[in-house]
Amino acid sequence: MRYVISALAHYLSGKITTRHFVYALHKRPPAVISKGRTWVINPDLLF
Structure with missing residues (x-):
């Protein structure tokens, strides 16, 4: 759920396009x- 949020x-802030938003939800x-x-989508990603 945190990933989707x-x-x-x-997406809402305009950082990624609609196409990339759909890709992010589909492929994660x-x-x-x-x-x-490059935008980090996964909030649990540790470097």
């Missing part, structure tokens, strides 16, 4: 490259 927050990658930048 995080992806939605990135830890990060998405959109608009020339």
Whole structure:
């Protein structure tokens, strides 16, 4: 659930496009490259 909320927050703030938002929900990658930048979607990802 936190993943979906995080992806939605990135989408609503304009950081990722609709296409990348749908991809994030379908494939659930830890990060998405959109608009020339890498956005970490997974809130539980540790570096």
